[in-house]
Amino acid sequence: MNKKLKQIKKTFEIKNEFTGWGRKKSGLKAIGLAKKNNGSFMLLEDGFIRSIDLGEDESFSIVKDDIGIYYDATAPSRIEKILKEEDLSKYLDTAKKAIELIKKKKISKYNNGSLTFPKYLQNNEKKALIVAQTKGDLSLKYGYANKFDDKEIILKAINDNPDAKIYLKVHPDVIAGKKKSNIDIEFAKQYCEIIDENIHPIVLLEAFDKVYTQTSQMGFEALLLNKEVHIFGAPFYVGWGIENLKWHLDKDIKKEILKRRGKKLSIEEIFAGAYIKYSEYYNPFKKQKSDIIDTINTIDKYRNIYMQNEGDLYFYGINTFNIWKKNSVRSFFKPLNKNQVYFDKKIKNPKNAKIFIWGKKKFVRVEEYAKKNNIPIFRIEDGFIRSVTLGSDLTKAYSLVVDSRGIYFDPKVESDLEWILNNYDFNKDLINRAKKIKEYLIEKKISKYNIHKDKKISFNTDKKIVLVVGQVEDDASIIYGGDGMSNLELLKKVYEKRKDEYIIYKPHPDVLAGNRKGNIPNNEALKFANEVIEDISLPSLLDVCDEVHTITSLSGFEALIRGKKVYTYGMPFYAGWGLTIDERKCERRKRKLNVEELIAGAYIIYPRYISPKNNKFCEVEVLIKEIEELKNRYNNDVIYYLLTLIRNNIIRKIQSVGKVLAGS
Numbered sequence: 031m032n033k034k035l036k037q038i039k040k041t042f043e044i045k046n047e048f049t050g051w052g053r054k055k056s057g058l059k060a061i062g063l064a065k066k067n068n069g070s071f072m073l074l075e076d077g078f079i080r081s082i083d084l085g086e087d088e089s090f091s092i093v094k095d096d097i098g099i100y101y102d103a104t105a106p107s108r109i110e111k112i113l114k115e116e117d118l119s120k121y122l123d124t125a126k127k128a129i130e131l132i133k134k135k136k137i138s139k140y141n142n143g144s145l146t147f148p149k150y151l152q153n154n155e156k157k158a159l160i161v162a163q164t165k166g167d168l169s170l171k172y173g174y175a176n177k178f179d180d181k182e183i184i185l186k187a188i189n190d191n192p193d194a195k196i197y198l199k200v201h202p203d204v205i206a207g208k209k210k211s212n213i214d215i216e217f218a219k220q221y222c223e224i225i226d227e228n229i230h231p232i233v234l235l236e237a238f239d240k241v242y243t244q245t246s247q248m249g250f251e252a253l254l255l256n257k258e259v260h261i262f263g264a265p266f267y268v269g270w271g272i273e274n275l276k277w278h279l280d281k282d283i284k285k286e287i288l289k290r291r292g293k294k295l296s297i298e299e300i301f302a303g304a305y306i307k308y309s310e311y312y313n314p315f316k317k318q319k320s321d322i323i324d325t326i327n328t329i330d331k332y333r334n335i336y337m338q339n340e341g342d343l344y345f346y347g348i349n350t351f352n353i354w355k356k357n358s359v360r361s362f363f364k365p366l367n368k369n370q371v372y373f374d375k376k377i378k379n380p381k382n383a384k385i386f387i388w389g390k391k392k393f394v395r396v397e398e399y400a401k402k403n404n405i406p407i408f409r410i411e412d413g414f415i416r417s418v419t420l421g422s423d424l425t426k427a428y429s430l431v432v433d434s435r436g437i438y439f440d441p442k443v444e445s446d447l448e449w450i451l452n453n454y455d456f457n458k459d460l461i462n463r464a465k466k467i468k469e470y471l472i473e474k475k476i477s478k479y480n481i482h483k484d485k486k487i488s489f490n491t492d493k494k495i496v497l498v499v500g501q502v503e504d505d506a507s508i509i510y511g512g513d514g515m516s517n518l519e520l521l522k523k524v525y526e527k528r529k530d531e532y533i534i535y536k537p538h539p540d541v542l543a544g545n546r547k548g549n550i551p552n553n554e555a556l557k558f559a560n561e562v563i564e565d566i567s568l569p570s571l572l573d574v575c576d577e578v579h580t581i582t583s584l585s586g587f588e589a590l591i592r593g594k595k596v597y598t599y600g601m602p603f604y605a606g607w608g609l610t611i612d613e614r615k616c617e618r619r620k621r622k623l624n625v626e627e628l629i630a631g632a633y634i635i636y637p638r639y640i641s642p643k644n645n646k647f648c649e650v651e652v653l654i655k656e657i658e659e660l661k662n663r664y665n666n667d668v669i670y671y672l673l674t675l676i677r678n679n680i681i682r683k684i685q686s687v688g689k690v691l692a693g694s
Contacts, residue, residue, distance in 0.1 A: 143230035347388030475569035512600030
């Protein structure tokens with residue numbers, strides 16, 4: 031069994047003993063072994079919405095057939111049985127929703143094609159499209175397409191449309207140089223305009239009145255767009271009485287197929303049978319089973335990210351000697367096709383450039399140049415579930431935010447996160463996801479850095495326990511969101527309000543490590559706090575405290591997640607939505623939110639995540655599980671813990687040498 035088949039079986043939990051790939055050797059072998067051993071077989075093929083990129087990309091869907099396979103019109107198949115016998119009405123609402131999303135978001139089998147409508151098609155002339163496939167495609171062999179000469183299809187399109195311009199679309203695999211075309215392109219050039227650029231099928235089909243093909247899925251997609259479609263073969267969607275479909279095939283063969291099919295169905299019913307009942311879905315970014323709606327939305331989300339990563343990307347504000355951070359950042363900017371990444375370099379070509387600046391660092395000349403040349407600027411920063419151990423130890427970050435408006439910690443201007451929280455439609459599915467994430471974060475005690483061991487703690491007091499969270503005083507979130515307020519000022523303010531309660535002060539881990547500014551000597555801190563706690567995880571403290579006081583720390587958000595009362599003295603992203611008691615106000619924040627909506631915005635929609643295991647994009651649910659595994663290893667595996675400490679120490683020394691050299 032080949033590697034691809036093994037992975038598919040594992041991903042889609044296929045347990046049949048005799049399993050193979052369609053009508054390929056493995057599929058024929060599975061059928062033969064099943065007959066020989068008096069067992070059952072299962073034939074697999076990629077689903078109709080497969081992936082973002084071409085065949086090497088992870089698959090979102092599969093079809094499983096224990097009778098035949100959907101593209102083989104010479105024999106019965108499971109899809110025929112579904113379409114002929116199943117009650118498809120219960121799937122129609124989902125089918126209609128999915129079809130509208132396919133049209134709106136431009137979703138096909140592969141989704142790496144350009145979404146830009148070509149200029150040469152932007153006219154009112156009549157146009158017909160011939161869709162070429164790949165030579166040797168099994169759907170041609172088993173779909174009776176061998177009954178036609180490719181020249182016959184071209185001539186038919188010309189004769190049908192004497193006053194129209196005829197175009198021929200070359201298959202993406204042919205464009206990529208992986209396969210040969212089933213239609214003679216040199217012959218076609220005499221009569222047709224050749225489209226040999228990778229345009230997304232839905233975008234392309236929108237430009238045409240009529241479509242001609244043999245067994246291509248694009249024929250079905252053209253029907254979804256209400257186009258007139260001419261078929262020279264027998265794909266799964268013929269023989270069901272679709273009015274817009276003109277079926278060109280030998281009468282005797284048609285008659286044989288209609289014996290098995292021959293039921294009148296709507297296009298929505300065929301879609302429901304093929305895309306919903308016959309297909310199974312898996313979300314590789316969530317690493318879990320999925321459905322068609324989630325698949326469409328996920329492909330749309332990550333394709334947009336990949337497309338944003340195209341072009342010449344210029345990064346500023348990432349330490350010149352910090353090669354670890356540069357490599358970490360690269361992981362979040364993988365393109366769909368290609369890009370060039372530059373750090374602190376002069377912009378060569380403003381036409382293809384995009385600028386990414388770390389946090390709120392100032393690059394006056396770069397920003398002026400960008401404004402003059404209409405180059406987009408994005409602000410980037412670590413996300414809210416970052417790593418195991420500190421960022422200042424140069425530990426790889428597993429989350430990043432990319433903001434086109436501002437940045438989340440600067441309340442002076444609207445950020446993408448603030449826009450999301452003000453405007454996003456947090457639907458039921460999203461809220462349910464947020465609830466599950468909240469429960470997992472609380473149960474597993476997941477935080478931003480996950481550095482200290484979780485402990486069950488208690489305090490010998492009957493008083494209310496008030497937690498005051500220190501921050502890094504020269505951090506941008508304090509400068510922009512807290513007007514430069516110091517940790518000592520915060521502690522004094524809380525003492526004035528809560529001196530009759532039990533006050534705990536927790537310094538920031540980066541400050542304790544000696545990496546950043548903001549230390550309060552213990553003897554000074556204890557004038558305004560009952561205890562200073564350093565080596566206990568934040569989630570453990572949040573479990574036992576009654577309320578949290580902070581300037582702008584993420585700990586306030588983590589406290590909200592755990593149902594604690596939170597007081598803010600600056601303007602963090604989670605303040606101003608009716609969930610916190612705030613010393614400051616932000617007039618732009620007009621909406622009242624609940625905790626799940628805040629979680630959905632801040633943890634699900636806003637950041638990008640990569641998996642610690644494979645360095646690929648993932649969803650937050652995957653990251654928090656893998657963070658938990660890393661955290662347990664860091665806290666329980668002595669050798670791993672010591673190696674991490676040694677690594678961090680070596681990196682800090684190298685960085686110090688780099689700074690000295692830079693200064694000289």
